[in-house]
Amino acid sequence: MTDLDQRIVRTMRERAEGTVDTDRLTARAVARGRARRRRRRIGAGSALGVVALLGFVGAGALGPVPGPRWPGAEPAVAVAAPARVHGAPGAAAQPDLVGSDPHLLHFTVDPARARWLTWQSVAGAEGARLDLGGGRQVAFDLARTAAAVEDMRHEGMTYPAAPAGADAFDGQVRQVPSPGPGARPGWFLRWQPLPGLYARVYTVADDGSVLRTAREALRLDAVHRCASPLRLGELPPEARLTGCEVNAIGFPDSLDVLLLVTRPGDRWMQVRLQYHSELAGSRDEGNRTIGDRAAYLYPKGDELELLGFPKAHLTARFGWPSQGFTEADAAVVLGGAQVAPDLTDPRTWD
Amino acid sequence: MTFEEYVSSRGPALIRLARLLTGDEHRAEDLVQDVLARAYVHWRRIARADRPDVYVRRMLVNANSSWWRRRSNRELATADFAERPQRGDLSGETADRDAMWRLIRALPDRQRAVLVLRYYEDLDDATIAQILGCSPVTVRTHAMRALTNLRERCGVPTTNGSRP
Numbered sequence: 001m002t003d004l005d006q007r008i009v010r011t012m013r014e015r016a017e018g019t020v021d022t023d024r025l026t027a028r029a030v031a032r033g034r035a036r037r038r039r040r041r042i043g044a045g046s047a048l049g050v051v052a053l054l055g056f057v058g059a060g061a062l063g064p065v066p067g068p069r070w071p072g073a074e075p076a077v078a079v080a081a082p083a084r085v086h087g088a089p090g091a092a093a094q095p096d097l098v099g100s101d102p103h104l105l106h107f108t109v110d111p112a113r114a115r116w117l118t119w120q121s122v123a124g125a126e127g128a129r130l131d132l133g134g135g136r137q138v139a140f141d142l143a144r145t146a147a148a149v150e151d152m153r154h155e156g157m158t159y160p161a162a163p164a165g166a167d168a169f170d171g172q173v174r175q176v177p178s179p180g181p182g183a184r185p186g187w188f189l190r191w192q193p194l195p196g197l198y199a200r201v202y203t204v205a206d207d208g209s210v211l212r213t214a215r216e217a218l219r220l221d222a223v224h225r226c227a228s229p230l231r232l233g234e235l236p237p238e239a240r241l242t243g244c245e246v247n248a249i250g251f252p253d254s255l256d257v258l259l260l261v262t263r264p265g266d267r268w269m270q271v272r273l274q275y276h277s278e279l280a281g282s283r284d285e286g287n288r289t290i291g292d293r294a295a296y297l298y299p300k301g302d303e304l305e306l307l308g309f310p311k312a313h314l315t316a317r318f319g320w321p322s323q324g325f326t327e328a329d330a331a332v333v334l335g336g337a338q339v340a341p342d343l344t345d346p347r348t349w350d
Numbered sequence: 351m352t353f354e355e356y357v358s359s360r361g362p363a364l365i366r367l368a369r370l371l372t373g374d375e376h377r378a379e380d381l382v383q384d385v386l387a388r389a390y391v392h393w394r395r396i397a398r399a400d401r402p403d404v405y406v407r408r409m410l411v412n413a414n415s416s417w418w419r420r421r422s423n424r425e426l427a428t429a430d431f432a433e434r435p436q437r438g439d440l441s442g443e444t445a446d447r448d449a450m451w452r453l454i455r456a457l458p459d460r461q462r463a464v465l466v467l468r469y470y471e472d473l474d475d476a477t478i479a480q481i482l483g484c485s486p487v488t489v490r491t492h493a494m495r496a497l498t499n500l501r502e503r504c505g506v507p508t509t510n511g512s513r514p
Contacts (some may be wrong), residue, residue: 004501005469011450012470016369020362028383029357033390103369177483 006319035237035253043307045111061140080248080255080346081116082224084108091142092220095197099124099143102244102260105224107142113217121226122243122260124148129249138203138214149190149198159202164190169198173208192218228257229349230314231272234336239263248280252344253277261333275312275343283307288327292311298326302328312343351402353393357386360403363411370466371414373455400508401480408473408481411463453503461496464489 002014012338032254042264062109064175089304091106092131098106102121111132117137125143132138141152150163161178168174169190176186186317190200201214235241248323252322254276262268295309304327314337340348355489361382368378389406397496454462460482467478473495475486482489 004497004504007450007470007504008454008465008500011447011454012370014447015373015451016366016470018366018369018375020365023510025361025365025379025382025386029361029386029390030354032383032387033353033393036387037391066399113477229457239465298376300375335417 006033012048035250041335049178056102063119079115080227080246080251082227082246083350085223085225086224090219091197091223092194093247095144095194099126101147102241103226106220107140108118108219108222108224110217110219114214117249118245118247119224119226120151120243120245120247123151125152127152127154127245129154132210132213132217132218134202136205136210138201138210140214140218141196141200141202142220143281146190146197146198147198152200154202160186164188166198173210173211189215190214205221205275214343224227225350227346227349228259229340229343229346230257230259230271231256231338231350232259232261232268232271233338234330234332234335235261236325239269239325239329242268250276256342261325263324265324269318269325269330269333270318271314271316271342273339273343275309277344288331290331295331295334301327304334306334309339312339314339353390353397356397356402356406361386364406367407367466367471368410370415370470371411371452371459371463375490381410381414385413391494395472400464404477406481407482409482411467412483414459414463441455444453448502450504453500457496457499461492464492470492 005327024028037194037289038237041056055079061330085104088104089097089106090108094106094287099121103294105121105126105128107121107126107128109128113132114132116128117131118127124145124330125141125148126143127139128141129137135340139152143149143150143152146166146169147159147163153159168188169192171189171191174190176188184204184206186202186204188200188202189208190198199215199218201211201218203210203214214341226246228244228246232241239261242262243258245256245258245260247256248259253274256275257273259271261266261271282296283296283305284307286296288295288297288304290306296305297303298305300319303315305313305315312332316333318325318327318330342348364382364386368382369375370494372378372381389409391418394403399405424485454465457465463482464478467473473481475489478489479486480485
Protein backbone atom coordinates (compact mmCIF):
# COMPACT_ATOMS: atom_id res chain seq x y z
CA MET A 1 0.00 0.00 0.00
CA THR A 2 1.47 3.34 -1.02
CA ASP A 3 1.70 6.48 1.05
CA LEU A 4 -1.27 7.92 -0.83
CA ASP A 5 -3.31 4.74 -0.25
CA GLN A 6 -2.55 4.91 3.47
CA ARG A 7 -3.53 8.56 3.66
CA ILE A 8 -6.83 7.83 1.93
CA VAL A 9 -7.57 4.93 4.30
CA ARG A 10 -6.64 6.92 7.42
CA THR A 11 -8.73 9.87 6.27
CA MET A 12 -11.78 7.74 5.54
CA ARG A 13 -11.58 5.83 8.79
CA GLU A 14 -11.43 9.05 10.74
CA ARG A 15 -14.35 10.58 8.87
CA ALA A 16 -16.54 7.48 9.04
CA GLU A 17 -16.09 6.78 12.71
CA GLY A 18 -18.60 7.79 15.36
CA THR A 19 -21.21 6.04 17.39
CA VAL A 20 -24.35 4.70 15.78
CA ASP A 21 -27.51 4.13 17.79
CA THR A 22 -28.55 0.84 16.21
CA ASP A 23 -31.80 0.56 18.14
CA ARG A 24 -32.89 4.00 17.06
CA LEU A 25 -31.87 3.34 13.47
CA THR A 26 -33.80 0.07 13.41
CA ALA A 27 -36.89 1.59 15.00
CA ARG A 28 -36.95 4.56 12.63
CA ALA A 29 -36.25 2.44 9.55
CA VAL A 30 -39.08 0.09 10.46
CA ALA A 31 -41.45 3.00 11.20
CA ARG A 32 -40.65 4.71 7.91
CA GLY A 33 -40.83 1.42 6.05
CA ARG A 34 -44.26 0.67 7.51
CA ALA A 35 -45.48 4.17 6.67
CA ARG A 36 -44.15 3.76 3.14
CA ARG A 37 -45.89 0.41 2.74
CA ARG A 38 -49.10 1.91 4.10
CA ARG A 39 -48.93 4.75 1.57
CA ARG A 40 -48.33 2.30 -1.27
CA ARG A 41 -51.38 0.30 -0.24
CA ILE A 42 -53.48 3.43 0.02
CA GLY A 43 -52.21 4.54 -3.36
CA ALA A 44 -53.03 1.25 -5.00
CA GLY A 45 -56.36 0.87 -3.27
CA SER A 46 -57.66 4.33 -3.87
CA ALA A 47 -56.38 5.14 -7.31
CA LEU A 48 -59.84 6.08 -8.43
CA GLY A 49 -60.26 8.32 -5.43
CA VAL A 50 -57.65 10.79 -6.53
CA VAL A 51 -59.96 13.40 -7.89
CA ALA A 52 -62.29 13.12 -4.96
CA LEU A 53 -59.33 13.67 -2.71
CA LEU A 54 -58.50 16.83 -4.58
CA GLY A 55 -62.07 17.91 -4.14
CA PHE A 56 -61.81 17.31 -0.41
CA VAL A 57 -59.15 19.97 -0.08
CA GLY A 58 -61.32 22.72 -1.37
CA ALA A 59 -60.24 26.34 -1.54
CA GLY A 60 -57.73 28.31 0.46
CA ALA A 61 -54.14 27.58 -0.39
CA LEU A 62 -55.11 25.04 -2.96
CA GLY A 63 -57.36 27.10 -5.12
CA PRO A 64 -60.45 25.78 -6.83
CA VAL A 65 -60.31 22.16 -7.83
CA PRO A 66 -62.74 20.56 -10.25
CA GLY A 67 -65.11 18.01 -8.79
CA PRO A 68 -64.58 14.31 -9.19
CA ARG A 69 -64.96 12.95 -12.69
CA TRP A 70 -64.32 9.35 -11.77
CA PRO A 71 -67.47 7.70 -10.52
CA GLY A 72 -67.36 5.82 -7.26
CA ALA A 73 -64.51 7.84 -5.83
CA GLU A 74 -64.53 8.24 -2.08
CA PRO A 75 -62.45 10.70 -0.09
CA ALA A 76 -59.89 8.90 2.05
CA VAL A 77 -57.13 11.27 3.07
CA ALA A 78 -56.31 14.95 2.64
CA VAL A 79 -54.22 15.81 -0.38
CA ALA A 80 -51.95 18.78 -0.89
CA ALA A 81 -51.47 20.50 -4.22
CA PRO A 82 -49.99 23.80 -5.39
CA ALA A 83 -52.50 26.63 -5.62
CA ARG A 84 -53.55 27.93 -9.00
CA VAL A 85 -52.64 31.53 -9.91
CA HIS A 86 -55.45 32.79 -12.05
CA GLY A 87 -54.74 35.16 -14.92
CA ALA A 88 -51.00 34.52 -15.03
CA PRO A 89 -49.47 33.32 -18.31
CA GLY A 90 -48.31 29.72 -18.43
CA ALA A 91 -45.26 28.37 -20.22
CA ALA A 92 -47.16 28.14 -23.50
CA ALA A 93 -47.75 31.89 -23.55
CA GLN A 94 -44.41 32.91 -22.07
CA PRO A 95 -41.85 30.13 -22.22
CA ASP A 96 -39.12 32.52 -21.07
CA LEU A 97 -40.71 32.59 -17.59
CA VAL A 98 -40.06 28.90 -16.94
CA GLY A 99 -37.62 28.53 -14.07
CA SER A 100 -37.43 32.27 -13.53
CA ASP A 101 -39.37 32.56 -10.28
CA PRO A 102 -39.01 30.06 -7.42
CA HIS A 103 -42.51 30.95 -6.24
CA LEU A 104 -44.19 29.80 -9.42
CA LEU A 105 -44.77 26.75 -11.63
CA HIS A 106 -45.69 27.53 -15.23
CA PHE A 107 -47.50 24.29 -15.98
CA THR A 108 -50.46 22.35 -14.70
CA VAL A 109 -51.88 18.85 -14.78
CA ASP A 110 -55.30 17.55 -15.67
CA PRO A 111 -56.75 16.69 -12.23
CA ALA A 112 -58.81 13.94 -13.79
CA ARG A 113 -55.66 12.11 -14.78
CA ALA A 114 -52.96 13.01 -12.29
CA ARG A 115 -52.36 14.08 -8.73
CA TRP A 116 -49.48 16.23 -7.48
CA LEU A 117 -47.05 14.42 -5.17
CA THR A 118 -44.18 16.90 -5.26
CA TRP A 119 -43.52 20.22 -6.93
CA GLN A 120 -40.41 22.31 -7.33
CA SER A 121 -39.14 25.44 -8.98
CA VAL A 122 -35.42 25.86 -8.71
CA ALA A 123 -32.33 26.90 -10.63
CA GLY A 124 -33.89 27.55 -14.00
CA ALA A 125 -36.19 24.55 -14.08
CA GLU A 126 -39.54 23.40 -12.76
CA GLY A 127 -40.82 19.96 -12.02
CA ALA A 128 -43.25 17.71 -10.23
CA ARG A 129 -43.78 14.13 -9.31
CA LEU A 130 -47.23 12.95 -10.28
CA ASP A 131 -49.47 10.06 -9.35
CA LEU A 132 -51.44 8.78 -12.32
CA GLY A 133 -53.35 6.18 -10.32
CA GLY A 134 -52.88 2.44 -10.09
CA GLY A 135 -49.53 2.89 -8.39
CA ARG A 136 -48.13 4.61 -11.47
CA GLN A 137 -45.88 7.59 -10.78
CA VAL A 138 -43.85 9.80 -13.07
CA ALA A 139 -41.41 12.64 -12.56
CA PHE A 140 -41.88 15.64 -14.85
CA ASP A 141 -39.35 18.38 -15.56
CA LEU A 142 -39.56 21.50 -17.68
CA ALA A 143 -36.84 24.02 -18.51
CA ARG A 144 -35.56 26.34 -21.20
CA THR A 145 -32.50 24.21 -21.88
CA ALA A 146 -31.98 20.48 -22.25
CA ALA A 147 -29.12 20.63 -19.76
CA ALA A 148 -31.34 22.19 -17.08
CA VAL A 149 -33.91 19.43 -17.53
CA GLU A 150 -31.22 16.76 -17.31
CA ASP A 151 -29.88 18.36 -14.16
CA MET A 152 -33.22 17.94 -12.37
CA ARG A 153 -33.44 15.19 -9.76
CA HIS A 154 -36.36 13.81 -7.82
CA GLU A 155 -35.45 12.31 -4.51
CA GLY A 156 -35.72 8.56 -4.37
CA MET A 157 -35.42 8.10 -8.13
CA THR A 158 -32.30 6.81 -9.82
CA TYR A 159 -30.94 8.45 -12.95
CA PRO A 160 -28.39 7.42 -15.59
CA ALA A 161 -24.92 8.80 -15.03
CA ALA A 162 -24.75 10.49 -18.43
CA PRO A 163 -27.24 13.28 -19.23
CA ALA A 164 -29.00 13.30 -22.60
CA GLY A 165 -28.29 15.95 -25.19
CA ALA A 166 -30.80 18.25 -26.85
CA ASP A 167 -31.20 15.79 -29.73
CA ALA A 168 -32.75 13.24 -27.35
CA PHE A 169 -35.81 15.47 -26.89
CA ASP A 170 -37.49 13.83 -29.85
CA GLY A 171 -40.72 12.41 -28.43
CA GLN A 172 -39.44 8.85 -28.28
CA VAL A 173 -39.73 6.58 -25.24
CA ARG A 174 -36.37 5.23 -24.16
CA GLN A 175 -35.51 2.55 -21.64
CA VAL A 176 -32.63 2.62 -19.17
CA PRO A 177 -31.31 -0.41 -17.26
CA SER A 178 -32.73 -1.24 -13.85
CA PRO A 179 -30.88 0.26 -10.88
CA GLY A 180 -30.42 -3.05 -9.08
CA PRO A 181 -30.95 -6.79 -9.18
CA GLY A 182 -34.61 -7.62 -9.50
CA ALA A 183 -35.57 -3.97 -9.86
CA ARG A 184 -37.63 -2.58 -12.69
CA PRO A 185 -36.14 -0.54 -15.55
CA GLY A 186 -36.50 3.19 -16.01
CA TRP A 187 -38.24 4.89 -18.94
CA PHE A 188 -37.78 8.39 -20.32
CA LEU A 189 -39.88 10.43 -22.67
CA ARG A 190 -38.29 13.70 -23.72
CA TRP A 191 -39.82 16.25 -26.05
CA GLN A 192 -39.93 19.93 -26.94
CA PRO A 193 -43.44 21.24 -26.32
CA LEU A 194 -42.44 24.56 -27.90
CA PRO A 195 -39.30 25.89 -29.48
CA GLY A 196 -37.02 26.84 -26.62
CA LEU A 197 -38.71 24.59 -24.07
CA TYR A 198 -37.58 21.11 -23.06
CA ALA A 199 -39.70 18.59 -21.17
CA ARG A 200 -39.07 15.15 -19.71
CA VAL A 201 -41.15 12.54 -17.96
CA TYR A 202 -39.51 9.63 -16.23
CA THR A 203 -40.83 6.53 -14.53
CA VAL A 204 -39.66 3.21 -13.15
CA ALA A 205 -42.02 0.50 -14.34
CA ASP A 206 -42.27 -2.70 -16.32
CA ASP A 207 -43.07 -0.68 -19.43
CA GLY A 208 -43.14 2.96 -20.47
CA SER A 209 -46.78 3.25 -21.47
CA VAL A 210 -47.58 5.57 -18.56
CA LEU A 211 -45.27 8.23 -20.00
CA ARG A 212 -47.57 9.06 -22.88
CA THR A 213 -50.52 9.18 -20.47
CA ALA A 214 -48.54 11.61 -18.34
CA ARG A 215 -47.65 13.76 -21.33
CA GLU A 216 -51.32 14.01 -22.21
CA ALA A 217 -52.15 15.03 -18.64
CA LEU A 218 -49.67 17.91 -18.64
CA ARG A 219 -50.62 21.37 -19.84
CA LEU A 220 -48.66 24.58 -20.17
CA ASP A 221 -51.55 27.04 -20.07
CA ALA A 222 -51.74 27.72 -16.34
CA VAL A 223 -49.62 28.79 -13.39
CA HIS A 224 -49.44 27.45 -9.85
CA ARG A 225 -47.73 28.76 -6.77
CA CYS A 226 -45.03 26.64 -5.18
CA ALA A 227 -47.33 26.35 -2.20
CA SER A 228 -45.96 25.29 1.16
CA PRO A 229 -46.56 25.88 4.87
CA LEU A 230 -43.21 27.68 5.13
CA ARG A 231 -42.58 31.24 4.09
CA LEU A 232 -39.42 33.24 4.62
CA GLY A 233 -40.26 36.75 5.76
CA GLU A 234 -36.72 37.97 6.06
CA LEU A 235 -33.46 37.29 4.24
CA PRO A 236 -29.88 38.30 5.01
CA PRO A 237 -28.24 41.08 2.98
CA GLU A 238 -27.65 40.25 -0.69
CA ALA A 239 -29.51 36.96 -0.33
CA ARG A 240 -32.55 35.88 -2.28
CA LEU A 241 -34.83 32.91 -2.53
CA THR A 242 -33.89 30.82 -5.57
CA GLY A 243 -35.49 27.45 -4.98
CA CYS A 244 -38.65 25.86 -3.63
CA GLU A 245 -39.17 22.12 -3.33
CA VAL A 246 -42.19 20.54 -1.68
CA ASN A 247 -42.54 16.81 -1.15
CA ALA A 248 -46.07 15.78 -0.21
CA ILE A 249 -45.78 12.12 -1.20
CA GLY A 250 -46.57 11.03 2.35
CA PHE A 251 -49.05 13.79 3.07
CA PRO A 252 -50.74 14.12 5.54
CA ASP A 253 -48.44 11.70 7.42
CA SER A 254 -45.36 13.58 6.36
CA LEU A 255 -44.26 16.68 4.50
CA ASP A 256 -40.88 17.98 3.44
CA VAL A 257 -40.26 21.56 2.34
CA LEU A 258 -36.88 22.80 1.15
CA LEU A 259 -36.24 26.45 0.34
CA LEU A 260 -32.95 27.48 -1.18
CA VAL A 261 -31.47 30.85 -0.27
CA THR A 262 -28.50 32.01 -2.30
CA ARG A 263 -26.01 34.80 -2.53
CA PRO A 264 -23.94 35.87 -5.53
CA GLY A 265 -20.99 33.62 -6.09
CA ASP A 266 -22.93 30.37 -5.88
CA ARG A 267 -23.22 30.47 -2.11
CA TRP A 268 -26.36 28.95 -0.69
CA MET A 269 -28.22 27.91 2.44
CA GLN A 270 -30.95 25.29 2.77
CA VAL A 271 -33.97 26.07 4.89
CA ARG A 272 -35.93 22.92 5.56
CA LEU A 273 -39.21 22.11 7.25
CA GLN A 274 -39.74 18.43 7.86
CA TYR A 275 -42.93 17.10 9.38
CA HIS A 276 -43.75 13.53 10.24
CA SER A 277 -46.70 12.36 12.28
CA GLU A 278 -44.55 9.72 13.96
CA LEU A 279 -41.74 12.09 14.82
CA ALA A 280 -41.28 12.04 18.57
CA GLY A 281 -38.75 13.23 21.09
CA SER A 282 -38.15 16.66 19.63
CA ARG A 283 -35.52 18.70 21.39
CA ASP A 284 -36.88 21.08 24.02
CA GLU A 285 -33.82 22.91 25.24
CA GLY A 286 -31.78 25.03 22.92
CA ASN A 287 -28.34 26.56 23.11
CA ARG A 288 -29.31 29.70 21.24
CA THR A 289 -32.17 32.16 21.24
CA ILE A 290 -33.79 33.70 18.17
CA GLY A 291 -36.13 36.47 19.22
CA ASP A 292 -37.93 34.93 22.15
CA ARG A 293 -37.68 31.37 20.88
CA ALA A 294 -35.22 28.64 21.66
CA ALA A 295 -32.93 27.45 18.92
CA TYR A 296 -30.27 24.79 18.71
CA LEU A 297 -26.95 25.02 16.93
CA TYR A 298 -25.78 21.53 16.03
CA PRO A 299 -22.33 20.52 17.29
CA LYS A 300 -20.67 20.87 13.91
CA GLY A 301 -21.77 24.50 13.85
CA ASP A 302 -23.24 24.32 10.37
CA GLU A 303 -26.93 23.89 11.08
CA LEU A 304 -29.35 25.89 13.20
CA GLU A 305 -32.78 24.66 14.24
CA LEU A 306 -35.62 26.79 15.50
CA LEU A 307 -37.37 24.75 18.19
CA GLY A 308 -40.98 24.50 19.21
CA PHE A 309 -42.71 22.87 16.26
CA PRO A 310 -44.48 19.68 17.32
CA LYS A 311 -43.50 16.70 15.16
CA ALA A 312 -41.50 18.98 12.89
CA HIS A 313 -38.00 20.33 12.43
CA LEU A 314 -37.28 23.75 10.98
CA THR A 315 -33.60 24.06 10.17
CA ALA A 316 -31.20 26.24 8.23
CA ARG A 317 -28.04 24.56 6.99
CA PHE A 318 -25.26 26.90 6.05
CA GLY A 319 -22.12 24.78 6.22
CA TRP A 320 -20.53 22.46 3.74
CA PRO A 321 -20.87 22.04 0.80
CA SER A 322 -21.69 25.67 0.32
CA GLN A 323 -19.96 28.36 2.27
CA GLY A 324 -20.90 31.99 2.41
CA PHE A 325 -23.62 32.07 5.04
CA THR A 326 -23.17 32.29 8.78
CA GLU A 327 -25.04 31.36 11.92
CA ALA A 328 -26.18 34.98 12.13
CA ASP A 329 -27.62 34.71 8.60
CA ALA A 330 -29.40 31.50 9.55
CA ALA A 331 -30.83 33.22 12.64
CA VAL A 332 -32.18 36.03 10.45
CA VAL A 333 -33.90 33.55 8.15
CA LEU A 334 -35.33 31.39 10.92
CA GLY A 335 -36.37 34.44 12.93
CA GLY A 336 -38.43 35.67 10.00
CA ALA A 337 -39.81 32.28 9.02
CA GLN A 338 -43.57 31.90 9.05
CA VAL A 339 -44.92 28.39 9.53
CA ALA A 340 -48.56 27.52 8.95
CA PRO A 341 -50.48 26.75 12.13
CA ASP A 342 -51.55 23.31 10.92
CA LEU A 343 -49.06 21.60 8.65
CA THR A 344 -51.57 18.94 7.76
CA ASP A 345 -54.22 21.40 6.60
CA PRO A 346 -53.20 23.10 3.34
CA ARG A 347 -55.99 25.61 3.80
CA THR A 348 -53.87 27.22 6.51
CA TRP A 349 -50.82 27.52 4.27
CA ASP A 350 -49.82 30.93 2.88
CA MET B 351 -32.54 -12.95 7.96
CA THR B 352 -35.30 -10.58 9.07
CA PHE B 353 -35.20 -6.90 8.24
CA GLU B 354 -34.59 -6.04 11.89
CA GLU B 355 -31.71 -8.51 12.08
CA TYR B 356 -30.18 -7.04 8.96
CA VAL B 357 -30.39 -3.45 10.22
CA SER B 358 -29.10 -4.47 13.62
CA SER B 359 -26.04 -6.14 12.13
CA ARG B 360 -25.35 -3.95 9.09
CA GLY B 361 -26.94 -0.61 10.05
CA PRO B 362 -23.81 0.91 11.62
CA ALA B 363 -21.74 -0.02 8.57
CA LEU B 364 -24.31 1.56 6.29
CA ILE B 365 -24.25 4.75 8.33
CA ARG B 366 -20.47 4.89 8.14
CA LEU B 367 -20.57 4.29 4.39
CA ALA B 368 -23.16 7.02 4.02
CA ARG B 369 -21.04 9.43 6.06
CA LEU B 370 -18.28 9.02 3.51
CA LEU B 371 -20.59 9.25 0.51
CA THR B 372 -22.45 12.32 1.72
CA GLY B 373 -19.76 14.01 3.81
CA ASP B 374 -22.52 14.99 6.19
CA GLU B 375 -23.50 13.13 9.33
CA HIS B 376 -27.11 14.30 9.42
CA ARG B 377 -27.66 13.66 5.76
CA ALA B 378 -26.03 10.25 6.13
CA GLU B 379 -28.51 9.11 8.75
CA ASP B 380 -31.44 10.48 6.79
CA LEU B 381 -30.21 8.81 3.62
CA VAL B 382 -29.77 5.44 5.33
CA GLN B 383 -33.19 5.64 6.94
CA ASP B 384 -34.76 6.48 3.60
CA VAL B 385 -32.99 3.61 1.85
CA LEU B 386 -33.83 1.17 4.63
CA ALA B 387 -37.47 2.25 4.54
CA ARG B 388 -37.56 1.41 0.84
CA ALA B 389 -35.74 -1.84 1.49
CA TYR B 390 -38.29 -2.70 4.19
CA VAL B 391 -41.11 -2.59 1.64
CA HIS B 392 -39.28 -5.05 -0.65
CA TRP B 393 -37.46 -6.99 2.04
CA ARG B 394 -38.70 -10.44 1.10
CA ARG B 395 -37.32 -10.02 -2.40
CA ILE B 396 -34.07 -8.45 -1.21
CA ALA B 397 -33.51 -11.15 1.40
CA ARG B 398 -33.79 -13.77 -1.32
CA ALA B 399 -30.99 -12.15 -3.34
CA ASP B 400 -27.59 -13.81 -3.27
CA ARG B 401 -26.01 -10.87 -1.53
CA PRO B 402 -28.61 -8.61 0.10
CA ASP B 403 -25.93 -6.31 1.41
CA VAL B 404 -24.69 -5.57 -2.11
CA TYR B 405 -28.24 -4.74 -3.11
CA VAL B 406 -28.78 -2.36 -0.19
CA ARG B 407 -25.43 -0.68 -0.67
CA ARG B 408 -26.31 -0.21 -4.31
CA MET B 409 -29.55 1.45 -3.26
CA LEU B 410 -27.55 3.68 -0.92
CA VAL B 411 -25.03 4.77 -3.56
CA ASN B 412 -27.76 5.42 -6.11
CA ALA B 413 -29.94 7.31 -3.66
CA ASN B 414 -27.02 9.50 -2.72
CA SER B 415 -26.21 10.23 -6.36
CA SER B 416 -29.82 11.07 -7.12
CA TRP B 417 -30.17 13.49 -4.27
CA TRP B 418 -26.75 14.94 -4.29
CA ARG B 419 -25.85 15.33 -7.92
CA ARG B 420 -27.79 18.52 -8.37
CA ARG B 421 -25.95 20.22 -5.56
CA SER B 422 -22.57 18.58 -5.94
CA ASN B 423 -22.18 20.32 -9.28
CA ARG B 424 -21.87 23.53 -7.36
CA GLU B 425 -19.06 22.70 -5.04
CA LEU B 426 -16.09 21.46 -6.94
CA ALA B 427 -13.69 24.26 -6.12
CA THR B 428 -11.17 23.09 -3.56
CA ALA B 429 -7.96 24.75 -2.55
CA ASP B 430 -4.74 22.94 -3.29
CA PHE B 431 -2.42 22.03 -0.47
CA ALA B 432 -0.45 25.05 0.62
CA GLU B 433 2.06 23.06 2.61
CA ARG B 434 2.84 19.43 3.19
CA PRO B 435 2.85 18.48 6.88
CA GLN B 436 5.84 16.82 8.49
CA ARG B 437 5.73 13.30 9.88
CA GLY B 438 5.37 13.12 13.63
CA ASP B 439 3.59 16.42 13.72
CA LEU B 440 0.18 15.54 15.15
CA SER B 441 -1.47 18.79 14.22
CA GLY B 442 0.14 18.44 10.80
CA GLU B 443 -1.31 14.93 10.42
CA THR B 444 -4.73 16.22 11.34
CA ALA B 445 -4.36 19.01 8.83
CA ASP B 446 -3.25 16.48 6.24
CA ARG B 447 -6.34 14.35 6.81
CA ASP B 448 -8.57 17.42 6.68
CA ALA B 449 -7.00 18.49 3.42
CA MET B 450 -7.24 14.97 2.02
CA TRP B 451 -10.89 14.82 3.01
CA ARG B 452 -11.60 18.07 1.22
CA LEU B 453 -10.03 16.64 -1.90
CA ILE B 454 -11.99 13.40 -1.64
CA ARG B 455 -15.22 15.32 -1.13
CA ALA B 456 -14.52 17.40 -4.22
CA LEU B 457 -14.24 14.34 -6.46
CA PRO B 458 -17.16 13.57 -8.79
CA ASP B 459 -19.57 11.32 -6.94
CA ARG B 460 -18.85 8.13 -8.91
CA GLN B 461 -15.11 8.52 -8.37
CA ARG B 462 -15.64 9.20 -4.68
CA ALA B 463 -17.94 6.18 -4.39
CA VAL B 464 -15.31 3.93 -5.97
CA LEU B 465 -12.64 5.13 -3.55
CA VAL B 466 -14.92 4.71 -0.56
CA LEU B 467 -15.94 1.20 -1.57
CA ARG B 468 -12.37 0.21 -2.38
CA TYR B 469 -10.44 1.82 0.47
CA TYR B 470 -12.95 1.91 3.28
CA GLU B 471 -15.18 -1.06 2.51
CA ASP B 472 -12.20 -2.98 1.10
CA LEU B 473 -14.29 -4.47 -1.71
CA ASP B 474 -12.88 -5.95 -4.89
CA ASP B 475 -13.57 -4.33 -8.26
CA ALA B 476 -16.14 -6.95 -9.26
CA THR B 477 -18.26 -6.24 -6.19
CA ILE B 478 -17.85 -2.49 -6.59
CA ALA B 479 -19.00 -2.89 -10.18
CA GLN B 480 -22.10 -4.75 -8.99
CA ILE B 481 -22.89 -1.99 -6.51
CA LEU B 482 -22.38 0.81 -9.00
CA GLY B 483 -24.09 -1.02 -11.86
CA CYS B 484 -21.13 -0.81 -14.20
CA SER B 485 -18.27 -2.98 -15.42
CA PRO B 486 -15.06 -3.64 -13.47
CA VAL B 487 -13.21 -1.78 -16.23
CA THR B 488 -15.30 1.30 -15.51
CA VAL B 489 -14.55 0.91 -11.81
CA ARG B 490 -10.83 0.90 -12.55
CA THR B 491 -11.24 3.92 -14.80
CA HIS B 492 -13.02 5.84 -12.04
CA ALA B 493 -10.37 4.78 -9.55
CA MET B 494 -7.53 5.77 -11.83
CA ARG B 495 -9.01 9.19 -12.48
CA ALA B 496 -9.70 9.75 -8.80
CA LEU B 497 -6.19 8.77 -7.77
CA THR B 498 -4.66 10.87 -10.54
CA ASN B 499 -6.69 13.80 -9.34
CA LEU B 500 -5.60 13.28 -5.73
CA ARG B 501 -1.95 12.82 -6.68
CA GLU B 502 -1.95 16.01 -8.70
CA ARG B 503 -3.55 17.94 -5.89
CA CYS B 504 -1.27 16.43 -3.25
CA GLY B 505 1.89 16.78 -5.24
CA VAL B 506 2.48 13.01 -5.16
CA PRO B 507 4.38 11.52 -8.15
CA THR B 508 2.00 10.05 -10.71
CA THR B 509 3.58 6.57 -10.62
CA ASN B 510 3.71 5.71 -6.96
CA GLY B 511 2.34 2.18 -7.16
CA SER B 512 -1.28 2.71 -6.13
CA ARG B 513 -3.65 0.12 -7.50
CA PRO B 514 -5.19 1.65 -10.66
